[in-house]
Amino acid sequence: MLLLLLFGLLAGAATALSPCVLPVLPIVLAGGATGGRRRPLGIVLGLTGAFTFATVALVYVIDALGLPDDLVRSLAIAVLLGFGVALAAPPLAARLEAAIGRLTAGRGVRARGEGLWSGVLLGAGLGIVYAPCAGPILAAVITTTASQSLDAQRLAVALAYGAGTGLVLYVLMLGGRRLTRPLSRRSGRFQQAMGVVMVLLGVAMVGNLDLRFQSAIADDLPQALVTPTSAIERSGRVRDALADLRGGDHGRGPGGSPRNIGPEAVRRGDRLPRLGRAPDFVGTQRWFDTPGERPLTLAGLRGRVVLVDFWTYTCINCLRTIPGLEQLDARYRRAGLTIVGVHSPEFPFERSASNVRAAIGRLGIRYPVVQDNDLATWSAWGNQYWPASYLVDATGEVRWAHAGEGAEDAKEQAVRALLGEAGRPLPSAEGGFDVPTADRGTTTPETYLGALRIRSTLADTDVGVHDYPALPARLPADAMALAGRWRLEDDRAVAAGGARIGLRFRARHVYLVLSSRRRGAAVRVLLDGRPLPRARAGADVRHGVVRVGQQRLYDLVDLPAVADGRLELRLPAGVSGYAFTFG
Structure with a gap:
């Protein structure tokens, strides 16, 4: 357990030194450069606490309510834009500062805390903004805690991660105060400039530019640094x-x-x-x-x-x-x-x-x-x-x-x-097994939609939001194409508007792993340009439509025998596709 806590501490410190700290850094510098001398400490305490909450408690709420997986990221962007606009517009900044002052007045902040509690509130707001920065490490923490009951060990690891991050940001704030002290006479303009930077970063995150940047870095890293199982000792x-x-x-x-x-x-x-x-x-x-x-x-x-x-x-x-x-x-x-x-x-x-x-x-x-x-x-x-x-x-x-x-x-x-x-008494052999098998003649290989392994006729398959032209009239054998607006992520493609998938296949059965932000989202299925007939529909298709509920593998096409076909799917916004398989 001690080694795990040390790992969490070091991982948090490493995250704070990574390029993804940029969305938080302007707020850290602006918040730490103003207020009392205890304000940086308050920011660190608030950020660590809120960050721990976001990684441990919030994920349970999201999972229990069936909300989309990227809700934390969306909330972070909203908070980032809100803080940026407030700092860039002096009237809004004054109102925000007054509201914080009213919340902390009863605690003697001005008399004794020298900005400690106002820093705590600001840091708490930063905690959720900082959550997407943790990247793969935070993803591992979230998915592990989301699948288990909460206990003291997982809470301690999350706190260690937040503490590692907080220590590095605290050092940055102390240095920032020295660097920004000469600008104290122009602190208003400094805050406005930081607010504009925050808004620009928020807009960049809306366009997934930060994800593209992280992917570009990951492409150049040694594989051992990005493979989750590479550091696990094998037998x-x-x-x-x-x-x-x-x-x-x-x-x-x-x-x-x-x-x-x-x-x-x-x-x-x-x-x-x-x-x-x-x-x-x-x-x-x-x-x-x-x-x-x-x-x-x-x-x-x-x-x-x-x-x-x-x-x-x-x-x-x-x-x-x-x-x-x-x-x-x-x-x-x-x-x-x-x-x-x-x-x-x-x-x-x-x-x-x-x-x-x-x-x-x-x-x-x-x-x-x-x-x-x-x-x-x-x-x-x-x-x-x-x-x-x-x-x-x-x-x-x-x-x-x-x-x-x-x-x-x-x-x-x-x-x-x-x-x-082992000397166990054996029952009589019954002989034979009733199991389904893949049909001979199936040639189309598994086809992924995520950016890491996508096989497509498209030129633009990197992480981010893309607008693709209409589906081509003809597709090569075993080829896939996208049309409309899509957001490509490492392991999936998320429909964003007018989304279509075209697939040329040779198989009897076609399956697709799907999930949806909205339960019951209707995906239309067409075969060879026509609504999928009932006689050729898979088990999950009714009247040419598959209703996406649970995150799982969906049976789309069931032909009488292995044959060539062209499949077209029309997906509403919020539906995610992961991988086609065939049989």
Whole structure:
């Protein structure tokens, strides 16, 4: 815990020295250069407190009310513009200062605090403005706290982050007072100039220029500095052995298959190889479908065969494997098999405990599932795939692995072999699995809409707001294009007005991960230029329209067979698209 607090302190200090501090710096200098000598301290205290509130408490309110994820950023921009206008217009600044004076008069600010409490109020306003500056680090804090119950440790980490930021800003204010003391005779004009700078920065943030700047910097950084899992220690004993079982590709989809150590080896009477001690479930969050939702450990499961399955609920390849896992669970749980689904998210909203719980209920999963929001368990196993399955024997050794869909029969044979080694009585083999599979002939690869991985006919695919021309009359095979106004972010594209998506595909099924600021937003679906007919509509489409409610994978198109088609989607403002998958 001490190391985590130190990390939070250093991370906050580093954030305060980054370019994103620019929106706050004018207010810090202007606020710290005026008022009593204790005002800078008040600003730091107010900023730290409000910042902690924004990172811990506000996110719970946003999640509970189903409000958009970028609400904190929108509020920050509004506060920034408000402060800027107030400082730039002397009459408004006078009224604001008078209001602060009335709020603090009863506390003896002028007599004893020398601006302390007025600084606290100003710093509290800055706290929410400063929140977007934290970038990826703050995102990790927010998504972690949003998926768990609030406790003293998470509150302490957020406070440490705010304290690190506050210390650096305090030093900047002390230096700013020395630099601005010669300007004290012209303090009014200095404040007006700072107000104009703040308004300009607020307008820049409205246009997402700050996001573009941060993305440009990130593009030039070493990958190890921007990959969330790069600094997590992996389990070397198992990693190398498991690497031999995987192919060269990674990511979603079938990926590489392990060496054939399944049914053929069992039929020959060969024992499954020992690949090393299995890493435990580390760095996890909520558990589901366990007694009292208490965590499981491999030590506590010793004596049972454990199947560890890495998945995420928007991955169609993962979803197609779940019926087979459920059938294995029903057949062999009493015989000594425990399946643990490790939910390792790809998109930010998949870190929400309520979203994961809803997906578990929707899919009818009865075996235990744990959230791996920070990909700590994923990294401990050296995993690279959605989905991926690993079998652990009764002594805690990894004995079998498979990446991607399929291999249900081989998986069952391996389970039976390990249960037999453990001396467990085996039920009769029922034979066969009722699972959906991808149709042969599907050629269109997974297609992302976020700026980091977008594949499109468009030239302008960087982070920010873009106005695209009308969809082209013809699209190349397996190509996608956008039309209308869109806001591209790293992992998604957000419709902003007159938004359209055109997609040329070859598949039987088309799926798209969607979310919406407004529940029930209607997305129109057209196939080959006409409203999608009922006979070819996916499970989530009614009368040519898909209603976007939960943040999840939506089934759009269901053709009789694999075929070429042109899909067009018309999205209202506020709907976000993440990735197309096909089957």
